[in-house]
Amino acid sequence: MVAEMQNQPTSHHFVPIFYLKAWAASDGRVTRYYRPYKDVIASPIGPKYAGCEDYLYTLQGVPPDEQAFLETNFFSPVDSDAAIAHQLLLAGKLNSLTNRQRVNWARFIMSMQIRSPFSLGELQGLADLTMRSKMNIDDPEFAAAIKSGTRQTMFEWFQQNHPVAITEAHKRFLPGLIDHEELGDYLINMSWGTLDVSSASHTLLTCDRPLIRTHGWKDPNAVLIFPLSPSVLWIATNSPKRMRSVVNTNRSQHVRMVNGKIVHQAVDFVFGLSNSHLTFVSKRLRRPDQEPAPGPIGKGQPDCPP
Numbered sequence: 001m002v003a004e005m006q007n008q009p010t011s012h013h014f015v016p017i018f019y020l021k022a023w024a025a026s027d028g029r030v031t032r033y034y035r036p037y038k039d040v041i042a043s044p045i046g047p048k049y050a051g052c053e054d055y056l057y058t059l060q061g062v063p064p065d066e067q068a069f070l071e072t073n074f075f076s077p078v079d080s081d082a083a084i085a086h087q088l089l090l091a092g093k094l095n096s097l098t099n100r101q102r103v104n105w106a107r108f109i110m111s112m113q114i115r116s117p118f119s120l121g122e123l124q125g126l127a128d129l130t131m132r133s134k135m136n137i138d139d140p141e142f143a144a145a146i147k148s149g150t151r152q153t154m155f156e157w158f159q160q161n162h163p164v165a166i167t168e169a170h171k172r173f174l175p176g177l178i179d180h181e182e183l184g185d186y187l188i189n190m191s192w193g194t195l196d197v198s199s200a201s202h203t204l205l206t207c208d209r210p211l212i213r214t215h216g217w218k219d220p221n222a223v224l225i226f227p228l229s230p231s232v233l234w235i236a237t238n239s240p241k242r243m244r245s246v247v248n249t250n251r252s253q254h255v256r257m258v259n260g261k262i263v264h265q266a267v268d269f270v271f272g273l274s275n276s277h278l279t280f281v282s283k284r285l286r287r288p289d290q291e292p293a294p295g296p297i298g299k300g301q302p303d304c305p306p
Contacts, residue, residue, distance in 0.1 A: 012071045014116045015051025018083040022229035023273050033270040033281045040282040042275035061164030082108030106187045111178045116208045118267040122297040127170040190236040191243045200255040203230035203273050207266035230273040267292040
């Protein structure tokens with residue numbers, strides 16, 4: 001497969017390079033925290049080599065020139081468009097975002113919920129359950145179409161004759177979930193804000209699942225928080241009043257709360273500007289024998305507003 005894809009990207013970034021560059025030190029590298037065994041290690045790494053996995057979004061069972069479709073035709077445009085909005089948000093130009101740029105940023109935020117390896121695993125489990133439920137029936141028309149005299153269900157037949165259609169289905173669901181019209185429209189119309197926390201005693205961290213969510217999407221107290229850099233947060237709420245209550249929090253307390261949630265929901269990697277958070281991360285990052293906190297897909301269904 002490597003030979004077939006030599007002209008296509010093979011290293012797929014679930015934490016985009018443009019995003020991680022915001023945490024780069026003067027040497028261009030970010031500090032990656034991870035726990036391979038007992039102890040947490042903090043080591044510098046280039047954004048190009050962090051937050052990525054070979055062939056993560058590769059599609060199996062399709063012609064070679066289509067195998068990298070998700071990376072080249074979906075995630076690459078999502079990230080390129082989001083990089084422009086990211087720079088404007090960091091520059092304090094939230095109100096200058098065009099409608100298209102607001103849509104692009106919302107799309108990126110949606111993608112960051114479910115594009116990590118762990119989240120893909122959760123989605124694969126959901127896709128399997130869904131297909132078993134919807135295809136686990138004896139369909140006379142289907143049996144006639146495949147000219148089968150056995151009493152196989154649709155799911156059993158595909159599992160036996162086209163297993164890739166089952167094992168790869170979750171990847172084909174990704175674009176539809178990220179571009180979910182109802183949730184996307186809801187997110188675009190929430191109250192957005194940015195918060196400069198550079199006066200805090202510590203810098204912000206980010207991770208392999210950096211979107212923080214509280215309450216249900218339509219709850220009046222719902223807050224979405226996404227670190228933009230070591231010193232700036234993006235925030236979305238359901239009302240300007242709720243936004244004011246969030247941004248009026250003591251900056252140092254706010255950073256500690258956000259960093260605590262970031263480390264708690266990290267699956268494998270936390271990223272920072274330096275190794276100054278080593279003790280903080282070591283006390284909170286999950287151990288290899290602990291299950292990661294479930295994401296929206298892991299709760300059994302896409303996290304969409306009722």
